[in-house]
Amino acid sequence: MSPTPIDVVHDRADLRGRVGRWRRRDQRVALVPTMGALHDGHLSLVDLARGAADRVVVSIFVNPTQFGPGEDFERYPRDDAGDIAKLARAGADLVWMPRVTDMYRPDAATTVHVDGLTDGLCGPLRPGHFDGVATVVAKLLIGCAPDVAVFGEKDWQQLQVIRRMAADLDLPVTIIGAPTSREPSGLARSSRNVYLSAGERPAAEALNQVLTDVAGRLTAADIDDTAAVPAAIAAGIARLQALGYQQIQYLQLVDATTLVPLTLPPPAGRPARLLVAAILGTTRLIDNIPVVREELPGYQDRSVRSTAAPSHTIS
């Protein structure tokens, strides 16, 4: 059966009109912001959104302001026709594809900056990146005015920044974090995985296993063992180097919410997160997993490995 065709809007006024009509019928609206080049990870967010709202809007906008000089804005993969077809099959209701000129006025002078959470990890490595993200997500949320918005745990630091921004700006939206969707090998799905050569794939696919092993060492260590965190991190870095990663930008244990670096293994009840960013060939890979001493509701590793299309069940 061919999927129902899906409407595409470019103008904010058209989007507002559509969302307004749904709202007047008491329908809840979800927004899933993306930069396109959609894969099953993005579609799992659409699936989650369908369970959380009556109508799902997916935005596709490759946001120039979150790319730094020398980053991959120009070569970022784009596939508008393929993306629209995937979203129709996934049961989204509307695709919003704002134009850069409509999104940013030439005389724009406002930036949304989230302090603290952007001080470490990707923050110093990608100057201006999180300002670009926080600003565009604020504009997308204000433009669409959804009841809920869904973002992936794959970008853990980004998710915490967006939660903080939405709370600090009193945006009337519920932010939902979606589990990381993984290939059967454990590799987190990413639009940038198309950059990986066949020769680089084994190292990319081993990244999640390295994280899992480091996390296992950390949860097995005594909570007052001051050598445990540096030793586990050093072992993880050595393995990544042996796998052929040219640069390990960080492999870090942090508090899951505040992102403050942790120097001791986390005690039970202190949700921690292990995050990595590493360069393989010309591809920058990021991933993260929870580090928890005991299972806490909501903090177990929720990432999902599958080749199949995402199911419509939400756990």
Ligand code: AMP
């Ligand atoms: P992007 O198009 O890469 O900006 O991603 C759009 C949204 O999809 C963000 O909220 C990402 O965190 C999320 N996302 C990207 N990859 C995955 C994945 N493998 N699993 C779950 N969410 C993802």
